[in-house]
Amino acid sequence: MVHECVDHDAPAGHADGRVAHGQPGAVPTRAERVAASAATGARDPDVAGVAAVVAIHSAHGFCGGLGLRSQWPATVHLASGERPSAPATSHHRTPAGVHAAGHQTPDPMSTPMIRTRFAPSPTGHLHIGSARTALFNWLLARKTGGVFILRIEDTDTDRNVPGADRQIIEDLRWLGLNWDEGIEVGGPHGPYYQSQRMDLYNAAIRRLLEAGQAYYAFDTSEELDAMRGEAEARKQAFRYPRPARLPDESDARRARDEGRPVVVRFKMPAEDITVHDEVMGDVTVAATELDDFIIRKADGMPVYHLANVVDDTAMGVNLVMRGQEFLAQTPRHIALQRAFGYPTPRYVHMPLTMDMKGRKLSKRDGAVEVHAFRQAGYLPETLLNFIALLGWSPGGDREKMTVAEMLELFSIERMNRVNSKFDRDKLLAFNTNAVAEASPERLSAGFDDWLAVNPDSPLSRAGLDAATRATLLEVNRGFRTFADIEHKSGFLYVDDEGISYDPAAVKKVLAKNDNAGFHMLAALLPQLEALEPWSTESIEGFIKGVCESQGVGMGNVAQPLRVAVSGTTISPAIYDTLVLLGKPRTLNRIRRALAINQ
RNA sequence: GCCCCCAUCGUCUAGUGGUCUAGGAUAUCAGGUUCUCAUCCUGAAGACACGGGUUCGAGUCCCGUUGGGGGUACCA
Structure with a gap:
C-alpha cells in the first residue's frame, strides 16, 4: 500500500527506464528518504480531495512560448519504449508513462495529474534564481503531462512595481517557458493576481x-x-x-x-x-x-x-x-x-543559488535578471541549460542538454541539497559553446532579438539589413555572446569622426619603432586609393602582395590598418573589416589616423 | 541568541560500502594555431572539512566538532 502510493506519486525516474524507488533491494538511500516522506504525506485523508478538484479541470490552450513546440522531444527515445506525454496536446491525459515501472494497478484517484505553479511577486524583471524555480516547475508539469500555473503574488503593496508582471511574462516567454493557466492566458481558477482575489x-x-x-x-x-x-x-x-x-x-x-x-x-x-x-x-x-x-x-x-x-x-x-x-x-x-481542512500538497524545496561569495545572489555581483542576460547577448536555451545544473544534475558526465533532453532527464530524486554558486565564467563558456554549435538560423534569430533589446547599440541604430546582419555573424565567428559582435564590430557603424584612437593601441602599433606603423599607412594609402575593385579578394591579394614585396609579416600591415580604421586592436579579420567599411570610409579613416601623427 | 538545513577540485558536479592511486565541465597555469580580439588544439596542477565510531572494507552509513546557508517580518 505504501509503496503503491509512493510510486504513483513519483513523477519522474520512470519514463527513462530507471529503477523505481519502490523496488525492494534496489532502493537507494535518497529514494528511501523520499519514499518515506511521500508515503507519510499520502496518508493525508484529503488527498482524494485534490484529485476531485483536479478532475474538474479541462485543458487549456498553450500560450505558445518562443518556438517551444519545435523543442518538444519528438524523437526522444526511452528505454521503456514509452514516450513522455506530449504536453502540447494532452494536458489532462493520465500520465501513463508514470506507471511504467509496473507495480499494482494504480488507483487513478491517488495519482492526480501534477499541477505546479510559479508565483513570483511583481518587483521587477525575472531574477535568475526565480527563473530556475519556474524552469523546474515547468519541466515537471510538462514531462508528466501536468499543468503549470503562473500566479502573481502582489499582496505587498509597498513592493509592487507597476509593469513588473509584463516584464516577468516577457522574460518567461523569452526563455521559452509557457503556462497553461495564469495571468494573460486565463484559466478556470482566476483571477491570477492575488490583489484581485x-x-x-x-x-x-x-x-x-x-x-x-x-x-x-x-x-x-x-x-x-x-x-x-x-x-x-x-x-x-x-x-x-x-x-x-x-x-x-x-x-x-x-x-x-x-x-x-x-x-x-x-x-x-x-x-x-x-x-x-x-x-x-x-x-x-x-x-x-x-x-x-x-x-x-x-x-x-x-x-x-x-x-x-x-x-x-x-x-x-x-x-x-x-x-x-x-x-x-x-x-x-x-x-x-x-x-x-485543505489537503497538503507534495513539497519539494530546492537548494538556493548564491553569488560567488556564497551570499544571496544580488545585483551587486553583476547581472542577476534574466533580462540582463538577454541584453548581454546570451541564448535563452543556454541560460536554461546552465541554471538547470544548479542544484540538479542528470548524472554522469552529462552537462549539455537541449530543453527536450532536460524534459526527458529531469527528476526530483536527482535534485541536490546543497546551495550552489552562480559561476558567470562557466555560463559564458556554455554560451560560447552553444553559439559555436548553433545553426545560422538560430544565430540570426538570436542576433535580431539582441538588436531589438539593445536599441542604443550602434548596430541597432544603423538599421542593418538582413544580409549585413548575416555577414556580421559570419565575420565574427568565435563570438561568445551577441554583445561581442558589437564590441568587435561596432566601430563600423559610427561616424568616421566618432572614432577615437586608443592611446595604447596607437603607441604599440603605429608609433613604435620610429613610427613604423604610420609610415606603413602612408605608403598604403595611395595604393588603396587606386585599388579596384574593393573586395575581399582584391584586398587580400593586395595586402599579401605588400607583405611579400616588403618582406614583412601580416601583422605589420594588418595591425596599422586595424588601428587606423577602428581606433583599437580589435576587429574582425582585416579583409572583412575593410570591405564592410567600404572604400571611402576606409581611406578617410586612414587619413584621420595619419593626421594624429602631425 | 534560538530553530532548521547542508558539506567531493576555486566553481558546477559524477559518485547509491569494494571496480576511487575519486571522473567530467569550467576557471587557472604551460605550450601550440591565428593579421588583432575571440575561437580552437595539447598538456599540467587541483577535492572527499576535521575527529570519533560501524564494517573484513567508508567519499559513500552513524555521532560529534567546525564551517556555510536559511528562518526567526504587518517581504515573498
Whole structure:
C-alpha cells in the first residue's frame, strides 16, 4: 500500500527506464528518504480531495512560448519504449508513462495529474534564481503531462512595481517557458493576481476568526519591536504572547476608532509539525518554534502564507516546488491547511543559488535578471541549460542538454541539497559553446532579438539589413555572446569622426619603432586609393602582395590598418573589416589616423 | 541568541560500502594555431572539512566538532 502510493506519486525516474524507488533491494538511500516522506504525506485523508478538484479541470490552450513546440522531444527515445506525454496536446491525459515501472494497478484517484505553479511577486524583471524555480516547475508539469500555473503574488503593496508582471511574462516567454493557466492566458481558477482575489482571502480569514482559530491584534510595530528587543535581551526567542482573552469584533472596532492598527493573527496550534519534503526529507519543527503569525495586515491585505495556501488549494496545486528559503515556513502553511481542512500538497524545496561569495545572489555581483542576460547577448536555451545544473544534475558526465533532453532527464530524486554558486565564467563558456554549435538560423534569430533589446547599440541604430546582419555573424565567428559582435564590430557603424584612437593601441602599433606603423599607412594609402575593385579578394591579394614585396609579416600591415580604421586592436579579420567599411570610409579613416601623427 | 538545513577540485558536479592511486565541465597555469580580439588544439596542477565510531572494507552509513546557508517580518 505504501509503496503503491509512493510510486504513483513519483513523477519522474520512470519514463527513462530507471529503477523505481519502490523496488525492494534496489532502493537507494535518497529514494528511501523520499519514499518515506511521500508515503507519510499520502496518508493525508484529503488527498482524494485534490484529485476531485483536479478532475474538474479541462485543458487549456498553450500560450505558445518562443518556438517551444519545435523543442518538444519528438524523437526522444526511452528505454521503456514509452514516450513522455506530449504536453502540447494532452494536458489532462493520465500520465501513463508514470506507471511504467509496473507495480499494482494504480488507483487513478491517488495519482492526480501534477499541477505546479510559479508565483513570483511583481518587483521587477525575472531574477535568475526565480527563473530556475519556474524552469523546474515547468519541466515537471510538462514531462508528466501536468499543468503549470503562473500566479502573481502582489499582496505587498509597498513592493509592487507597476509593469513588473509584463516584464516577468516577457522574460518567461523569452526563455521559452509557457503556462497553461495564469495571468494573460486565463484559466478556470482566476483571477491570477492575488490583489484581485481579496474576497477569497477575506472569506478564509473570516472562517478562521469564526472558528476561533484566529484573532485580532492591535500592536504597533514599535510595540512589537520593543517586545522583540526584550526577548533578545533575555536571550530568548521571541514568540508573540497570545492574550488570555482573544479580542473580538467589538474590540477590533474600538481599536480602529482609536486609530490603532488592526491585524489578524493565526492561532498556531501547540503541536510539532513535520514537513515531508521530497528533497530534504522529513523536517520537524517544534511547536515552541512557531507562534501566532499575522495573516491579515493592517492595510487589509493577506500575508503571503495565507494567500499562498488559499490559492494553491483553490487552484488545485498539488506539488509545491520552491526555494529552500521557504522550508522553514512550510509548517505554518501546513498548520493553515489543517485549520482549513485543505489537503497538503507534495513539497519539494530546492537548494538556493548564491553569488560567488556564497551570499544571496544580488545585483551587486553583476547581472542577476534574466533580462540582463538577454541584453548581454546570451541564448535563452543556454541560460536554461546552465541554471538547470544548479542544484540538479542528470548524472554522469552529462552537462549539455537541449530543453527536450532536460524534459526527458529531469527528476526530483536527482535534485541536490546543497546551495550552489552562480559561476558567470562557466555560463559564458556554455554560451560560447552553444553559439559555436548553433545553426545560422538560430544565430540570426538570436542576433535580431539582441538588436531589438539593445536599441542604443550602434548596430541597432544603423538599421542593418538582413544580409549585413548575416555577414556580421559570419565575420565574427568565435563570438561568445551577441554583445561581442558589437564590441568587435561596432566601430563600423559610427561616424568616421566618432572614432577615437586608443592611446595604447596607437603607441604599440603605429608609433613604435620610429613610427613604423604610420609610415606603413602612408605608403598604403595611395595604393588603396587606386585599388579596384574593393573586395575581399582584391584586398587580400593586395595586402599579401605588400607583405611579400616588403618582406614583412601580416601583422605589420594588418595591425596599422586595424588601428587606423577602428581606433583599437580589435576587429574582425582585416579583409572583412575593410570591405564592410567600404572604400571611402576606409581611406578617410586612414587619413584621420595619419593626421594624429602631425 | 534560538530553530532548521547542508558539506567531493576555486566553481558546477559524477559518485547509491569494494571496480576511487575519486571522473567530467569550467576557471587557472604551460605550450601550440591565428593579421588583432575571440575561437580552437595539447598538456599540467587541483577535492572527499576535521575527529570519533560501524564494517573484513567508508567519499559513500552513524555521532560529534567546525564551517556555510536559511528562518526567526504587518517581504515573498
